[in-house]
Amino acid sequence: MSVFSPATRDRFERLAASYPQPRSALVPMLLYAQDELGYLPPEAIAEIAALLGETELGVREVIGYYSMLRTAPAGRYHVQVCTNISCMLRGGEEILAHCQRRLGIHNRQTTPDGMFSIEEVECIGACAWAPALQVNYDFHQELDPAKVDEILEKYRRQG
Amino acid sequence: MAERPAYPAAHPAEVRVVSQRFGDPRAATLAGYLDTGGYQALGKALGLNGGEAMAPEAIIEEVKKSSLRGRGGAGFPTGLKWSFIPKGGDKPKYVLCNADESEPGTCKDRLILEHDPFAIIEGITIAGRAIGAQRGFIYIRGEYRYVLDIMQRALAEAYAAGYLGANIRGSGFSFDILAHTGAGAYECGEESALMESLEGKRGIPRLKPPFPALSGLYGCPTVINNVETLASVPPIILRGGDWFLNIGLPKNGGPRLFSLSGQVRNRGVYELPLGFPLRRLIEEIGGGVLGGGLKAVVPGGSSTPIFTAEEALGLNLDYDSVGKAGSFLGSGGVVVINDRTCMVRFALRVMQFYRHESCGWCVPCREGTNWLQLALTRFHRGDGRPEDVDLFTDVAQNILGRTLCPLGDAAAMPILSIVRKFRSEFEDHLHGRPCPFAAESSAVPVA
Amino acid sequence: MPETPSKPAPAAGAPPAPAEVHFTVNGHTLAAAPGTLLIEACRAANIEIPSFCYYPKLSLQAACRMCLVEVEKIPKLQTACTTVVAEGMVVHTETPTVQAARKSAIEFILTNHPLDCPVCDAGGECELQDMTFRYGAAVSRFDEPKRHRDEQQWSPVVYYDRPRCILCYRCVRVCGEGMDVWALGVGNRGILSTILPNHQDHLECEECGMCIDICPVGALTSGAYRYQTRPWEMQHVGAICAFCGDGCKTTLGVRNGVILRGDNRDKNGINGDFLCVKGRYGTDFTRHPERLKSPLVRDASGELRPVSWAYALETITDRWRGIQAAHGQFGVIGSTRCTNEESYQLQKLARRVLGTNHVDHHRSADFPALFDALAQPAGAAARPLPQLADSGALKTAKAVLLVGGDPTQEHPLLAWNLRWAHRLAGASLYVLNRRDIRLRRQARRMALLTHGTEADAVRYLAAPQRGDPPQAELTAVSPPGDKRWPQTPPSTPQPIPGGLEEFRAELAQERDVIIVFGPELTGDAVQALVRFGASLPGHTRYIAMADNANSRGAADMGLYPDLLPGYLPVSDGAARAHFAAAWGGDIPAAPGWNQRQMVEAVDRRELDALYVVGANPFRLDPVNAATLKSCFLVVQDLFLTETAQAADVVLPALSLYEKSGTVTNTCGEVQSQRRGGSFEGAKTDLEIIHALARMLGADFGRPDADRVFSEIRAQVKGYAVSLVQLMAGRGALAVPLNSAVPHQAAPQMIRPNHDSLFTAGTLGRYSATLNAVMEKHSRP
C-alpha cells in the first residue's frame, strides 16, 4: 500500500524517469511528498527509498540536510518569517514577535488546533520588499503588524 | 494567494536588458515572448531565420567579446568558462542554471524567472549549443514554488512549439531542459554542492580539481551559470558582444541587476550599467536613507565585506572598483544601513545565517560559525569582555581561507570588516553598558 | 560571492607522465610516483603531517583541515590529504602559518568536545589527545555553553557519543567503502551534523566494530569493553584469532591474565586494518562462567567429580595401559583450534604411543584433494609456482574466481580482501554459486546456479563438451551505488541460454586468476577445478576455504587416518620410515578409521578408548549412550560440550589465546603467537599430551612450542618456513605439495559448519557478546 495518492505516485514515477539517474528526483520527491502529507513519516521515507532503490538511511541523510524537509508535522499553515538582514532592517524581528504573540506560540511550535506553526527562516529572496514571510509557499511582503493580522485571519477563515 | 513583487517602472538611469520585459504581461506566454523579440537570438545562433547558423565557437567568441561576467557571485568571465568545456568526447555535457538565489540581500533572479522565463530558456539553449550539450537543468530554490510553476509552464510551451526537444525548429540541434526544485539550503547555490544536490544527495561541495568543466554533473563536463548571466546571453547574441560591452566598462560588460534593500526609501531591483556610482543608487534612485543618516552599505550580498558611509559614497559599482576597495560586487545585493542600527546586532544576524547554512563539512566553518554566533550573542546581550573583540577577528581569521568551499570565507569576511570598521560600536557594548541602540528598534517600518 | 573560478582543463596531448616526480618539502628533495598524495609522500619521508579525516585507502574528505600546508605559488594553504605531488612543487609544513592553522583546527574541534577524557574509553589511545598535546594550545578561548546530547546505544556492541564526535567520517567510509555495509550516514547539517545509524536509533549491520576501531576519538565505543579498564593498565599481546580459518591477528588487551578485549591496535597482521565481529568481541569466551577449572572424573555413581590433575592423568593412563595390554582399539580426534604443535604431537601420541591410525579431525575443506590435484606429475612440465595464494595476494589479484562458499559470512577477511581488490585494484571477480551471496555486488559476473551444484558446474567448466551444462543465470554487478544491506534484492537475473558457457568464455580471457573455493567442492570436483585452472592463461593460484582457526593446520599436521604430517600416505613405507626414524618408534601401516567410522565402531563396541582433544564430534556423529559405556572416553576441552558430558575423564584445557605456538590459516599462512591470557586450573593441550606420553613411557621432551615447531620445520613437508618472517609477526606460506596424495576420498566427511558472522561452531556459543549480537539479529 502506498502512503501517497495515485497522482503523486504517478508523478514520482515520471519524475524518476525524467533524469539521467533516478536518484536525482529524490529532493523534489521528498518535497512533494511533504506537500501531500504535511511531513515525512517513516512510511513515506521507506516508500521513496524503495522507489529509487536507495536505503532509508540514504534518504534520511538527505532529509536532515535540507531545511525545508521535516520528519514531524507542522501546522496546516506554516508561517515562515524572515529575519535576515534586509528584513531585520525593516522590522522582520518585530513581525516574528508579532506572529508569536498573535498565535500564542513560539518559534518552531504549532498551535494546539494544528492550524498554524511558526518558523524563523533565513533570507527568502524578498529583500527589496521586506519584511516578508511565507505561509507554506505563498509570499507576503512589505508587512506591518496590521497586515500580518489580516493575512493570518484570512488563512484562519480558510480553515 | 501568492503576492507578486511589484513591477517597477524603469528609472531613467536604468538600462534595461535582462529586465526589458519586467512588467510586460506578454512575456508570460511564448507567443508574447516572440512578439517582444524573443527567440531572435536562438534563431540567429541556429540559423533559423534564413541566415547561416553560428558555429559554437562563434557563440563563445561573442560572449567573450561582451565581457559578460558571472552574476551569481564570483564574477568569472562567462565566455572563458564556456571555453573550458572540452570539445567532443563521448560523455554528455550539461548546462546548469543556478536559480538557488539565497544570498541575503539578493532578490533579482526571482524577478527574471517570474517576468521573463523564456529568456532564461533561450539563454540556456544557446549556452547548450555553444558547449555541445544536449541537456540543461534549472535548479530553483525550494521556497520559490510559484517560480517553479511558472518555469514549468514556460518549458511545456517551449516544448510544444518545438523550441525545446528533438531537432529544435528543424535546426538539427536537440536540447532538453528540466526545472528542478531544491528544498532549503543556501550552500546548494555553490556550484559543486548544487551538482551533488541535483544528483539527489546532501549538498556537500566537492573537492576541486576536478573542475565542473571536466567533471561536473554525473561526472560529465558541465557549465553552471547564474540566472541573470544566462538571461544576458540572448541580447548579447542578438545585438553583439560589443554592444553589451559598451554599456558597461572594459572587462565589466553590460548592465546588471542590483537588488537595493534595507533602510532606503525606494527599494527595488534596478538594472544599471556597471560602474554606476553607488551614491546615485542610494540617493537618486533609492531616494535616500530612511530613518537616519547613512552608516554602512553591503555592496554585493551578505557575504561581501561592508563599506562605511564614507567609503560607499565614493564607490562605483563595477567588479574592479569594488574589488580594489576591498570587497566584491558578489550577487549585486546592495543593503543600506542607517546610523541607528547596531552593527554588533547586524554582525550577529549575519553570523546566525552562516551558522545555519554551513553544510558542516569543514571543521573551521562548522565550529567557527557556531562559536562566533554564540560569542556575539553573549556580547550583544551585554556580557562581553574586552578581549572578545579581538577574539571575533581571530576566530574569523582562522576560518578565512581554510575551508573547502567559499562559504567559510563568506562567513568570515563580513565580521572581519565590521569589527575593523565599527570597532568603537563593539567597545560601546562593554563594561555592562547596554546596547546603545537597544532602546528602540532601528528597524524602519514599511509605511 | 567571491570564490575561485573554475580552472581550465589541462591541455590535451600533454607529454606522458614521468615515472617519478620530484618536489621539495621543508628544503628536502623528495621523489614519489605520479599521483601520490602529498600527505603520503611526506609520511613516507618521516615528515609528519597531522590529520583526522584522512585515512589511507578510503575516499578523500578534506574536512578536518588539520593537514593544511603551504605550497609555494598558491596563496591559500592546501590540504596535504588531497594535494597530488607535482614536479617542482615546493612545500612547507612547519611555517608559523601552518602551525597556527593546526592549532586553530584543534581549537575549533575542541570547542564542542566535552573534554571528558578521564572517563572516556579512548583516553590514552585517542588521536585528538595526541594532536592536542602536540599541536594544540594549552588553554581554550572558547567560553560558550557546549551542546550536550545523550549517549546512544546503537547495538549490543556499538555506542555513539555525539559530543565527542569530530565528524571525520571515517566510520561512515569504512562501513560503506570497506565493509560494503553502508550502515552509517550523516544526518542534519552544519553544527547539528551527526552520525546516523541505518535504522533510526539502532544499527542493523555486521557488527564488525570497524567503525569503533577507526574512530580517532571516543565517539564510538565498544559495548564489550567500555568502562572496564584504562588502556595503559593492560598488556597488549598479539594473538591469532581463535575463530575462523582466515587467521587475523588480533591484539589482546590483558589485565591480570584476563583478556578484556580483542582489537586491531597494531594493524600489522596479515589482516591489516581488518577485524570482524568474532575477532574483536568473541574473546570473552575465555571468561565464560562455565569454563572448566578442574579435571573431572566420572565416579561410581556416574557423576563427573572434580579431581586433581595427578589423579585424572593417572586414571587415564591406567585405563589406557590396560587397553594396550588387551590389544584394544584406540581412537583419537584432534582439534581445528589447537596449535600446529599440539596437533602434530597428538597424532604422534596416537600413532607412535597408542599405536593407532584411527586419527581424524572435523574436516571442512578437501585439502588432500587440492594438493593431490596440484601435484606435479612425474616428468610433466613444471607449473608455475607457487600454486597456492596467500590471503594478501587477493588484494592485488587481477582476477578472482570464487566457487561456492560465502566469504562475507564465513571468511570475513577473504571477503574484505576481495572487496579491496575490487575497489582499489580494479580486479574482476567471478562468482559461481547456488546462493545469491553478497559478494555478487563486487562481481563482474555471477553465475547463479538454478539447477545443479557447484561441483557439476566446475566439471562442466573443465570439460564443456560432455553433457548438458548445469543451468545458471548470469548476473552482472549490481547497479553502482547500491548500498542496501544485508542484501540487494535479487536484481531479476537475466537467464542466459548456455549461461555457463559465456561465463567460461569470459573467464578464459583473464590472466593470473586466483581461484577460491568452498566446501561444496570435494574429491574429483577439486580435480576438475584444477584442470580448469590449468587451462587458464597465466599463473593460476588456489585458496581452499576451511572453517576454523587451525583447520588447515590440523590437516597439514596429519590428523587423518590415512595421511601422515605433510599429506604423506601412511600406507607408504618410505613415509612411515621417515617418521618412525624421527619419532623413534614404529607406526602402524594400515589406514585407520575416520571420525564417523570411529563412532560407528563405538556402536559396534569395537573401539575401546577414544581421546577427543578440543573437538565436539558427537554433535555431528551422535553416539549411542549404551554402547559408549564400553568405550573409555577422555575429552580435553574448555567447556562441558555434548561430547565432554559423555566422557569418563574431562581435562580442562587452555584456549588458543592462552598458549604459544603456531597456527596455519586456510590459505596456508603460518603465524606464530605468544601466550596472552591465563586461566587458573587449566593446562595447554601440549602440556597434557606430553604428560600423557611421558606417563606411557614415551619422552616427547619439554612441552615447549618452539621446540616442537623446530621438529615440524624439519619433518613436515612445506613447513620449512622463514622463522624471521614468523618472528616479525607476518604469515609465512606453507606449501605442503607432494608428488601425489592418494587419499581415501570421503566427501561425506567434509562437513562445514556454515557459520555466520556471529556463530563459530561450538566455541561461539560461549561468547556472551556474540550471543547478545546474535539475539539482536534474530529478533524480528
Ligand SMILES: Cc1cc2nc3c(=O)[nH]c(=O)nc-3n(C[C@H](O)[C@H](O)[C@H](O)COP(=O)(O)O)c2cc1C
Ligand atoms: C555558498 C555559496 C552560495 C552560492 N549561491 C549562489 C546562488 O544562489 N546563485 C548563484 O547564481 N550563484 C551562487 N553561488 C555562486 C556559484 O557557485 C557559481 O559561482 C555561479 O553559479 C556561477 O555562475 P556565474 O558565473 O554566472 O555567476 C554561490 C556560491 C557559494 C560559495
Ligand code: SF4
Ligand atoms: S566551508 Fe562551510 S559550507 Fe563550505 S564545505 Fe566547508 S563546512 Fe561546508
Ligand code: FES
Ligand atoms: S586530513 Fe586533510 S583535511 Fe582532514
